[in-house]
Amino acid sequence: MTTPEPQVTAERELCGLVNELSRQISEHVRERAAKLELTAAQATALREMTGPMTLSELAERMSCEPSNATYVIDRLQKQGLIERRPHPTDRRAKQLVLTAEGIALRERLIELLVEESPLAGLTREQQNVLHELLDQAVTQR
Structure with a gap:
């Protein structure tokens, strides 16, 4: 059985x-990161650093492999923006903390990032609906 064309078209457009x-x-x-002399990956790491976390947690938030996150964190550490500290409950792990x-x-x-964001044209309510729909689509698999 084939998928009806209108459904295929709607899926393609979405x-x-x-x-x-x-x-x-x-x-x-990328544009906003450049204003602060950061790469997009560095900006993404900083954006995702909402508190102390492990490298694995950060890599997951950045949607990348831990080895890629390590490279980014090494550069941020050299810039004095992040520190690696002993993890409070796992002596094998390090915790990343912003300076x-x-x-x-x-x-x-x-x-x-908030200035002229691609999502700025949406109301808070519309952003919440979009968030719910995207979350549903992503977690459905």
Whole structure:
């Protein structure tokens, strides 16, 4: 049995919109990161550092392999923005923690990311609905 053409067209158009939004968000992050002399990956890591976490947790939030996150964290550590500390409950693990300079830069980055965001044209309610729908689509698998 074949899938009806209108369903195929709707799926294709929806995928195109999601891809375009992803492209716009990526470009927005790159542009804002450059203003702070960061790479997009560094900006993503800082954005995702909402508190102390392990490298594995950060890599998952960044949607990348831990080896890629390690490279990014090494550079942020050299810049004095992040520290590796002993994990409080797992002596084999390290915990990533923003320094005071890292916290200040993250706050500035968040301000820049909110400015003219590709999602800024949506109301808070619309953003919540979009979030729910995307979450549902992603977790459905």
